[in-house]
Amino acid sequence: MTAVIESEGLGKRYRRLWALTECTLSVPAGRVVGLVGPNGAGKTTLLSLASGMLAPTTGTIEVLGGRPGAGPGQLARVGYLAQNAPVYAELSVSDHLKLGARLNPGWDAALAADRMKHLDLDPGRKAGTLSGGQRAQLALTLAVAKRPELLLLDEPVASLDPLARREFLQDLMEAVAEQQVSVVLSSHLISDLERVCDYLIVLVGSRVRVAGPVEELLASHHLLSGPRRDPATLPAGQQVISASHTDVQTTLLVRTAGPVLDPAWTVSGVTMEDLVLAYMSQAGLGRGRRHLEAQR
């Protein structure tokens, strides 16, 4: 299967600050990709680069095999929903749909009408008076009805209440099931990502810390706890992602292709939350294995 996003050494600098560095990714088609990381990690920058709203400073990025934003053909294949679901406050709901129909060659009017009926939005209402949830749903309708092959969603549910959030994700998953659209969505809400995502990218401090199919990532990471010991003494194939120690005990989250055989460890599986938190906290530990000494 072809990649929806293929990047090589991708980087973006704003004046002196690198928002994204050495980003090399190959995201397969047909996935719902969760993009997670702390604020300022580079999530929005990556999505903007993929949509063609920004041009890279270094490296290359291909989206669906083409250069992002290169001409109407490429634009039609990608749906991009920026943070906070921007709509035109002074335009009515039906004006938005008319705009969508005029601006997008592949506009699916039946799908848009269907969604409007289901959402029960008054077509005459100005978008500026809609609730956050309704605005997000209107923006999603525009993005979905252009029938893109890839949907890029920047924190689409961040400002929504739990019910609106669930409804948004239900509609998104319905679109994924019906139209086989690939999705990349950034979010802080790991419980949501656990339900909808089957591919994960963790971005911290402008770098990709880990990326891969969720199932593979969960299977290759383990939580080890046992008597206190120096993580440097672990077998070569076991990469320590995060470590914490008390005076008698050591708890590690390790990545390894093989099983953990050392009987000194109590081994348990990890959840997506464990995984994300471990990679996020890893940034603070530095890259060395000296933190055991540092904690004494």
Added chain:
Amino acid sequence: MIEFHLDGRSGVAPYLQLIHQVRQALRLGLLAEGDQLPKVKDVAAGLAINPNTVLKAYRELEYEGLAAARPGVGTFVTGTLAGASLAAHGPLRHDLQRWLAKARRAGLDDESIEALFVSTFRAAGEEGVA
């Protein structure tokens, strides 16, 4: 048709939860051969989960010989887990209800009842009685 639900806090992978619910429904006779399972699209939209998760669960059920996909129509139940024992469910359930009422009268709370049942179930299994 059955309706799926998900326990986000159970730590059990969502596709396994779906498989478990189908097996459970088959055991209890809620699903029988020829019944249609909910459409992938409807499950994905209803639970807000990835359609691939539903597909994976259905593929696993196909592999176990419990379901089969008819392209363009849906996935249908082809096997059964209850079998001839289903007829015995009614009386057994009745006995169990009587036993539960007795346990409550003796002052056992839900947790104690569950603990007693599980430990007895295990012990019986070990003795080869069950």
